[in-house]
Amino acid sequence: MALSPVGAEAPSRTTSVPFAIDARQSMSPEPAEAVFDLRDVSIYYGDALAVRGVTMTIPKNVITAIIGPSGCGKSTIVRTLNRMNDSVPGFRVSGLVGYHGQSLYAGGVDPVEVRRRIGMVFQRPNPFPKSIYDNIAWAPRILGLKHDLDERVEKALRDAALWDEVKDRLRSSALRLSGGQQQRLCIARAIAIEPEVLLLDEPASALDPVATMSIEDLMQDLKRTYTIVIVTHNMQQAARVAERTAFFSLDVSEGHRAGILVEYADTATLFTRPADPRTRDYVTGRFG
């Protein structure tokens, strides 16, 4: 699907988004700079409409949570932000998925380059069956970032608050780590290539409460450097970690079931003074 770029200054066909890393290093004065800008985004799997008409902007260096009942398209929308759905048969997107003014689905945009800048951590920890060191060094190696690899691995592990626990056994298998450690390893693996954005797709749903807490603490540290989008089915988690929260729900109209964005606001506002009755029902536990 051919989409035009948002801004007039944006190049129409390019495989790179040149300002991504520089923009992070020089902090911009206005805090609400948008990283993602979605306009009327609808997502289809074959003929089935999965998500309908989402319009939202995701600001830089804050944590944005996406909540909602099962099947409302939370994961679908977040996987659309780094073109992770490309390999799903029949996947199609309409509307505009803007990233720093560049349409992610414009012709000529390289999904590999998109994923390199927009990292992702999945629901189940998925370390490679390799050593801890090789897990972190895997992406830098394939991207040719072999200079000072040891330092890069250490920094990633430190940033993911895992260094002290694993520094003495970097060469042992990552599969021997606990679930919570594995998930932090996956975060370390993602940040080892210095992306701008981290997409977290229910990162703590397979973890126990203690491990969940350590992941949430880690997110607070990481948001200084990264823009974070977290999908969660756990409302308390969204309330604890996120500045902004989007509530998605299933809308049954015209005989079709599709996920829609019901309400998007500051987390405090969404949970205490929701504007939409559907949001109120959900956050007060009357539904979902």
Added chain:
Amino acid sequence: MLLCPAMAHAETTATEADLRQIGRSGGGLRRMADRFGDRALLGLTALASLAAVALIALVIDRVVAGSMPSISKFGLGFLWHTTWNPSLSSGVRDSNVFGAGVLVYGTLVTSAIALLIAVPLGIAIGVYLSMLSSGRLAAVIGPLVELLASVPSVIIGLWGIVVLAPFLHSTIEPALHSALGWTAIFGEPGTTGLGIFNAGVVLSIMVLPIIAAITRDLFLNVPRELKEGALALGATRWEMIRTVVLHSTRSGIIAATILGLARALGEAIAVTQTIGAGTAIKASLFANGDTLGSRIAEQFIGAVSKLQVSSLFYCALILLVMELMANIGAQLIAGRYARLQGAVR
């Protein structure tokens, strides 16, 4: 009693009586029949399994017994001596002397050629079917590849004679000779296109569906989270396949290769048809040769002496040991692979 008391009390009196009736008469008979059936099932299935074991033991016993005269006459030297002379006339030198050196060499070299061709092709097919093709295309190609395994080997052998031999003779062999002739293994093209090389190519056709089917299933079983994890880190599909999929399935690939090797080692008919029944070890792959299985198929019926029959049994024993080693090797590696997979999940 079939019913728990609580459930029975919950029923009305009439139903309770009915159920008790069933429990006493019909149910009782059924249980007796079931018990007998269960025992019969256990007995029959155990017997079937034992029969398979007994069959292997009988075959090994027969082969060892049959090869005894040859073993006592030629010893282990049979493995590398290259004279195979069934002639009984006393004037001929080395008459009634047997050695399987040519056959062992031919068996190993044809199998190696088969694997060199079939393993990369089979892995490529497995990668395509499991990860790159659209689902509909894979649903057509996958069964067709497996169908290749059901083509009788004698038909593939015929194809080797009628189609492959002229093609190798006129095109492939001259091309390999002119490009790589200095290596000696690609010598002057033969006169017919039959020979070790042809047999190896024919064997590769039989090995290919095994490798393709097993590797496809291996790749499909690599957890989706691992594949997506690699893609989410900015890997291309090739980088994902090379460093995650192929890497994590390497012991499975080795096991599949050994199963393919077992198939290639043991094939007799198609090799007999295409190898050209040579009697000496030649450097060139385009020369005629022979394999253990092929020699047994050629000569067993027309054997002229007891020692020749015994030597053919000795060939069978060597083949059996090779096959058993390949199978055990594949099972050991597959077991290791299964443990590794268990650790991933």
